[in-house]
Amino acid sequence: MNKLKKILETISENKLDAALISSVSNIIYLTNYSNFSHLEREAFLLISEKKNYLITDGRYSEAVSKIPSFELLEISDNNSLDDILKSLSKKIKKLGVQDYNISLSEGKKLKKYFKLIPLKDLESLRIIKNENEIQKIKKACQIGDEAFKYIQEKIKSGVTEKEIAFEIEMFIKKSGVDISFPPIVAFGKNSSIPHHQTGNTKLSKNQIILLDFGVKFENYCSDMTRTVFFGKADDKFRKIYNTVLKSQKSAIEQLNNLAINGKSKMVNGKSIDRIARSHIIKNGFPTIPHSLGHGIGIEVHEPPRLSPKSKDILKPGMVFSIEPGIYIPNYGGVRIEDLVTIRKNKLELLTHSPRKLTEV
């Protein structure tokens, strides 16, 4: 199995006895089992040359006992996590861990039994997607595009942000899939807060509508933002909108050119961020108060990053967002976000909702 192989290579390179996988996203990636909570620690994987274990408790043991390549170690009243770790420590001394995902108190417990080695590689384990993963993200994007088309019919005076968010969620769930995060819906001035908390604000004529939502299809996420105008857009809005759009297009164009020439590997997240960001600043607007983009897959936000400090090299198989924005307090904001993937000879856009200025 290719995915496990990456970890075995890391184990070998770092001269480890085993690697402990703790993040739920990596557990999904390696087992396809996606029912563990993202909010609490319910399972670990332990991977080594000889054997792989899945450590969990009685709530899950029947379900996970069918997962191939992993032997179940069940935490119970007679067999605590400490007992299991102690027993494993007879053969395992040097243990690789996801240090960004193990808490200080968990670390203290693990250190009783193992020498812990942080494995930065595991943070980027999923950074290059295979074709199957890209197709899942594409499918999620496609349902997102349909949701965007659908929701425009629901926009009318007096509707609340929460009602629109609910309609988006319903549309997605009725399509048999899940949302990848709670939809962000911001009307008017609220759109100046990039991560506005969708509330009871009612829509009035001549307001900005910012919609940021995503779909989860077979564990893979999409993410898209569109900003439309309810009424007749004035010059100020047009200027802001077109500046954001141009900013996004310039970043996409540059990436596409590099991809066509097989040179995307020569560019990092920082330089693409700079192209989009500088276009906004040189037009007299404030800098983007967030990164230009983020990788996406099993998590909505994962490597690579496109930000002013990112050294992540952009390679074929990566899937990420490009989402410049301009936010003016007490006026409103515009963000346009699309997902792209780098192919061997081009940049492929995965979201296809229209990006031209739309008045509804």
Place this chain on the structure above:
Amino acid sequence: MNKLKKILETISENKLDAALISSVSNIIYLTNYSNFSHLEREAFLLISEKKNYLITDGRYSEAVSKIPSFELLEISDNNSLDDILKSLSKKIKKLGVQDYNISLSEGKKLKKYFKLIPLKDLESLRIIKNENEIQKIKKACQIGDEAFKYIQEKIKSGVTEKEIAFEIEMFIKKSGVDISFPPIVAFGKNSSIPHHQTGNTKLSKNQIILLDFGVKFENYCSDMTRTVFFGKADDKFRKIYNTVLKSQKSAIEQLNNLAINGKSKMVNGKSIDRIARSHIIKNGFPTIPHSLGHGIGIEVHEPPRLSPKSKDILKPGMVFSIEPGIYIPNYGGVRIEDLVTIRKNKLELLTHSPRKLTEV
């Protein structure tokens, strides 16, 4: 503010200069702002005798600038988290942390600037609810009861687990509130997995239906499980069901008696777990493969615990579940879960859906 006072007391008792609050649930508890992601680190609170800070980035700064008692420290390209920590370290040396919520890599960064002191108290910061919090949980429970009543009308041959889960979710969201976790719906044999992953299994006559779901009302969660029979229950099911019900009732009765006598403080989570668990075992069934109960509030699972090893003392103001279960692989399972709170002179049941064996 009473909630901050608890932390200031902890700071003083531990002779600290400040406490760093990192868990989103504690941030919601202290600020009422609930828009930070539970999946990624987007904010910290820093609390000290003199001043309180909220550390976050530009996606949130406009929204959080209105939160009283907290001064915003904004992470930006020119002012990294490291810069902020360095500047704070001029006055702060000993820093209390939620060691179960700070990762090893975050810990490494913090240790450059501070001496870190794990604060176990913060894990139980929210363990005693005030009346306002209890009323919110009660309201969540009430909507959950309505959802249970509603969903029974939707049960019919051929319906899938996912369809029932969707209907529950829709009912809750149409009530203007949120779900506290994705509903667990298990038909037939699937009910033998305590945390079954709701799927496409279709309902047939004479099957068990296990429903475990909750509501979130103004950031406070409910949680309830009911197991009903689709068709005519046979003796085997009746025996299992009534054993679970009696197990639950015996735990509730014992807690109620102790509360009436003002003696609940003399009992810990372990002894209540034992009452319910031993009833199941002495009837010849396997032990409960999970805890008898868990506290609930801003998180679905929080202290206190009612488990074979829990030393948590059960005090007035605590809100928790009592949820015994019997699970027979290749047959099915029964769980009955209700929420209770300890009052000064009685145990109050917060969920009110009928618990008698129901055939639908």
